[in-house]
Amino acid sequence: MSADLAFASVTDLVRMIARKEVSPVEVVRVHLDRIAARDGTLRAYITVCEEAALGAARDAEHALVAGRTVGPLHGVPIALKDLYDTAGVPTTGGSKILAGRVPDADATVVRRLREAGAIVLGKLHMVEFAYGPEGFNAHHGAPRNPWDAAAERMPGGSSSGSGVAVAAGLAPAALGSDTGGSIRIPASLCGITGLKPTYGRVSRAGVLPLAWSMDHVGPMTRTVADAALLLRVMAGYDPADASTSVLPVPDYNAALSGDIKGLRVGLLRAFFLESATVEVREAVERAAQTLQRAGAIVDEVALPAVAHVAAASYAVVASEALAYHTGWLRARPGDYDPEVRKRLQLGAFVTGAHYVRGQQVRALVRNEVDAALARRDVLLAPATPLTAPRLDERQTTLGDGPSDVRSALIRLTRPFNFSGHPACAVPCGLSTQGLPIGMQLVGRPFDEATVLRAADAYQRLGDWHTRRPVLA
Amino acid sequence: MDEVFGVEALRQAARVAGFAWTDAELQTLRPGVEASLRLLATLDALPLEAIEPTTQYRIL
Numbered sequence: 195m196s197a198d199l200a201f202a203s204v205t206d207l208v209r210m211i212a213r214k215e216v217s218p219v220e221v222v223r224v225h226l227d228r229i230a231a232r233d234g235t236l237r238a239y240i241t242v243c244e245e246a247a248l249g250a251a252r253d254a255e256h257a258l259v260a261g262r263t264v265g266p267l268h269g270v271p272i273a274l275k276d277l278y279d280t281a282g283v284p285t286t287g288g289s290k291i292l293a294g295r296v297p298d299a300d301a302t303v304v305r306r307l308r309e310a311g312a313i314v315l316g317k318l319h320m321v322e323f324a325y326g327p328e329g330f331n332a333h334h335g336a337p338r339n340p341w342d343a344a345a346e347r348m349p350g351g352s353s354s355g356s357g358v359a360v361a362a363g364l365a366p367a368a369l370g371s372d373t374g375g376s377i378r379i380p381a382s383l384c385g386i387t388g389l390k391p392t393y394g395r396v397s398r399a400g401v402l403p404l405a406w407s408m409d410h411v412g413p414m415t416r417t418v419a420d421a422a423l424l425l426r427v428m429a430g431y432d433p434a435d436a437s438t439s440v441l442p443v444p445d446y447n448a449a450l451s452g453d454i455k456g457l458r459v460g461l462l463r464a465f466f467l468e469s470a471t472v473e474v475r476e477a478v479e480r481a482a483q484t485l486q487r488a489g490a491i492v493d494e495v496a497l498p499a500v501a502h503v504a505a506a507s508y509a510v511v512a513s514e515a516l517a518y519h520t521g522w523l524r525a526r527p528g529d530y531d532p533e534v535r536k537r538l539q540l541g542a543f544v545t546g547a548h549y550v551r552g553q554q555v556r557a558l559v560r561n562e563v564d565a566a567l568a569r570r571d572v573l574l575a576p577a578t579p580l581t582a583p584r585l586d587e588r589q590t591t592l593g594d595g596p597s598d599v600r601s602a603l604i605r606l607t608r609p610f611n612f613s614g615h616p617a618c619a620v621p622c623g624l625s626t627q628g629l630p631i632g633m634q635l636v637g638r639p640f641d642e643a644t645v646l647r648a649a650d651a652y653q654r655l656g657d658w659h660t661r662r663p664v665l666a
Numbered sequence: 667m668d669e670v671f672g673v674e675a676l677r678q679a680a681r682v683a684g685f686a687w688t689d690a691e692l693q694t695l696r697p698g699v700e701a702s703l704r705l706l707a708t709l710d711a712l713p714l715e716a717i718e719p720t721t722q723y724r725i726l
Binding site: 504 | 691703
């Protein structure tokens with residue numbers, strides 16, 4: 195029963211709790227016990243809120259017994275990347291700079307999730323200030339990818355703890371953030387579902403920034419239906435975040451019909467499939483065939499401007515990140531992870547003109563993705579071109595030649611941070627080494643419903659999302 | 667962008683940005699600076715004159 199509860203979906207937990215088949219206290223206790231037993235090795239958590247979580251679970255149980263009206267996530271535990279402000283709980287961005295920082299208030303999305311009945315289990319490991327895709331952190335070590343029994347594979351980042359916790363049954367759902375792929379990369383490497391919503395769909399108020407114009411926040415779960423459930427609670431206008439849209443928030447779960455007959459899918463081969471390793475490419479091609487057999491209309495489409503995204507997004511991210519960190523870089527440079535400090539320092543050599551050229555390329559890319567989606571409902575591509583690299587791996591070989599691992603990890607996700615389109619990563623296979631393979635579905639702005647419908651339909655047609663790592 | 671920058675050039679550029687980094691730090695940064703400038707130079711080669719930069723992010 196314990197293992198079953200630890201790997202139960204959010205959707206099932208909501209139902210079981212509402213029917214009083216299981217108590218919120220029991221659900222929280224199962225996860226806390228599992229964290230105590232496993233997290234010494236996995237290192238997904240930075241802070242575990244044991245007492246607060248159990249207290250909230252008891253309150254949730256009392257509310258049910260008293261017959262009070264409860265929210266859509268009543269009694270369900272979740273965990274948060276350590277850059278979401280949590281009232282009374284340290285929020286450090288995985289850094290030494292912010293060690294001991296205890297916010298007075300919750301981030302908007304944390305408040306919304308609590309109001310919906312969710313219970314915060316704790317704060318999750320991450321790359322310092324979210325600046326890196328591998329999952330390393332000089333202060334806290336690297337969380338272990340649970341799919342690798344030898345414990346020598348990257349979990350992916352920067353939402354490393356979120357990927358590990360959800361994959362290993364240490365939380366049924368987690369929140370991540372995604373500036374260049376930091377939700378979808380760990381989702382791909384850890385074999386879970388990760389949703390980067392449209393820029394402006396979900397408030398980032400109370401979330402530590404990396405690069406404001408590319409930062410997105412979203413859910414990381416084991417199923418698409420769970421991501422839809424969380425997104426509905428998280429999304430919507432927030433006066434505290436000027437980037438948020440006033441567009442109404444649909445019932446995303448109502449869109450999950452399983453029907454994709456006539457859905458137009460654009461398979462991204464050039465730059466995307468072409469750069470993937472053979473195993474990843476073949477897995478994504480099989481996924482396209484699966485969608486086609488279910489009635490989707492698949493064709494191939496190219497996005498030539500994405501070739502310039504590496505340079506253009508570098509100009510934007512390096513400049514915005516440096517702007518946020520300038521004060522600490524001057525006053526406390528020795529308190530940064532040396533690799534993160536170096537990335538931030540390099541931003542000092544980007545000119546304002548390069549930043550603007552980056553924004554011009556951004557307009558090109560956005561228009562190009564919009565055009566591709568004018569005649570298609572979703573685009574399909576690998577989420578990462580490779581499976582989880584070894585922790586000590588710095589160079590790799592992709593389908594189109596050699597690459598450093600860091601660039602390889604963010605290559606296929608970053609274009610949609612740049613363009614702002616919604617993208618959902620889901621598992622679509624296992625490599626011969628038993629490592630997860632991830633694909634992503636990309637949709638029109640604010641059309642998460644279609645992205646989720648396609649991704650959910652894919653999960654109904656297969657079982658990759660139900661595979662679990664065998665933990666040592 | 668084949669130019670190789672010395673530590674003194676980097677020191678001056680960093681100073682313009684408001685940082686006073688040591689020679690050792692600048693030496694460590696130099697390969698990264700050269701790589702990033704090569705990357706940024708690819709933007710200079712693009713015909714972007716007619717394209718207005720993104721200044722709003724599709725907020726509705």
